[in-house]
Amino acid sequence: MPTNRKVLLVIVFAQFCCTSLWFAGNAVYHDLLLAYDLLPSALAHLTTAVQFGFITGTLVFALLSFADRFSPSKVFLVSALLAGVFNLGLLYNTNTLFSLMGFRFVTGFFLAGIYPVGMKIAADYFQQGLGKSLGFLVGALVLGTALPHLLKDLTATISWTSVIWSTTLLSFLGGSLMVLLIPDGPFRKKGSKLKLQQLGGLFKHKDFRMAAFGYFGHMWELYTFWAFVPVMLFTYYQKIETTPTYTSLLAFAIIATGGLACVCSGYAAQKFGTKKIAGLTLALSGVCCLVSPLFFTTVNEILFIAFLFFWGAVVVADSPLFSTLVAHNADAKTKGTALTLVNCLGYSLTIVSIQLIAYLSTRIPTEFLFMILGVGPAFGVLALVKKRSNTK
Structure with missing residues (x-):
């Protein structure tokens, strides 16, 4: 049995490699517009297609209890290989918006066997310090999500197709490492086929519902913040009449900052409590939504970029902590299914918010657009506060 340190290192690296597929289409968005004669609105549609594919995948994986009935590492491998193959569909010469959305959908579908299954594997190895472990794991997801923007910047003088090939090969590598180096964990309990009534039963537990x-x-x-970071940068630089060449690098750095924040929040949760740190970071990201118009109107570029870096950190720092709370408050035999189902429902909301922001972007000024995202953090904080008041 490998040591816990080796397990965590492999899971984190494999997760990083495979989740680079998530925003591969977003990173080469402008190239896709030119290559396939698409309208600017395609950004929201392609992002939504990945999200909808992930949602569908998580629902199927939850109903069939793949992560609980079969070896999670093997599920991870098969998903990584198939997601990588369909990612290459973006290179098909006669693509239309519909076919691109189809390839993004199927890629998202198999990402359901990567991200939540990776968390399940971590939960099978770590009972103590799970929050810290998931902090590293979600940090890897953040870096993987941001990576295509970096690849785009580094390959500015090379064809955009190199970004697609690179992310696919990374996915193959991550899946292979997982199955070769990570056997089933010591705390894994093999589950049986899920009964539909168990899905509703998960939310009867107050602590689970709160998480x-x-x-x-x-x-x-x-995900709406992540998807629109390039739009935020483009809009701001248009206002100050500047056209920098480093926007892809900035988008990578802003999103990637969240990876470090996830690791830090995991350590902070060990000292101050998972629920407390989750609530604090969620509240801070909500404040960023509300005050964002003030920064879009500033002429100080450094101040604007610093604000986006801070927002990029707090917007995701609570993610591993909520996953920890979900895992701790789910039955051991359905832990994988619980994590997958909560992911499914959570990502369903991302479709609504992405499409809503895309719809409103042509109707209200961009500087006021992202205040709407504050509704989510407000709802989450209220759920935590209500639970705390109920326990007094």
């Missing part, structure tokens, strides 16, 4: 509602509020904001 899930907090996570839902967090998800309302997170």
Whole structure:
């Protein structure tokens, strides 16, 4: 049996490699517009297609209890290989918006066998310090999500197709490392086929419901923020009449900052409590939503970028903590299914928020657009506060 340190290192690296597929299409968005003659609105549609695929995948994985009935590492491998293959569909010469959305959908579908299954594998190895472990794991997801923006910047003089090939090969590598180096964990309990009534039963537990509602509020904001970081940068630089060449690098750095924040929040949770740190970071990201108009109107570029870095950190720092709360408050035999189902519902909300922001972007000024995202953190914080008041 490998040591816990080695296990965590492999899971984190594999997660990083495979989740680079998530925003591969977003990173080369402008190239896709030119290559396939798409309208600017395609950004929201392609992002939504990945999210909808992930939602569908998590629902199927939850109903069939793949992560509880079969070896999670093998589920991870198969998902990584298939997600990587369909990612290559973006290179098909005669793509239309519909076919691109189809490839993004299927890639998202198999990401359901990567992200929540990776958390399940971590939960099978770590009972003590799970929050810290998931902090590293979600940090890897954040870095993987941001990576295509960095690849785009580094390959500015090379064809955009190199970004797609690179992320696919990374996914193959991550899946292979997982199955070769990580056997089933010591705390894994093999589950049986899920009965539909068990899904509703998960939310009868008050602590589980509190954790899930907090996570839902967090998800309302997170992926919409990530998807629109390039738009925020483009809008701001248009206002100050500047056209820097480093926007892809900035987008990578802003999103990637959240990876370090996840690790820090995991350590902070060990000292101050998981629920307390989750509530604090969720509240801070909500404040960022509300005050964002003030920073969009500043002419001080450093101040604006610093604000986005701070927002990029707190917007995701609570993610591993809510996943920890969900895992701790779920039955051991359905832990994988519980994590997958909560992911499914949370990512469903991202579709609504992404499409809502895309719809409103042509109707209200961009500087006021992202205040709407504050609804999610407010809902999540209320769920935590209500639970705390109920326990007094």
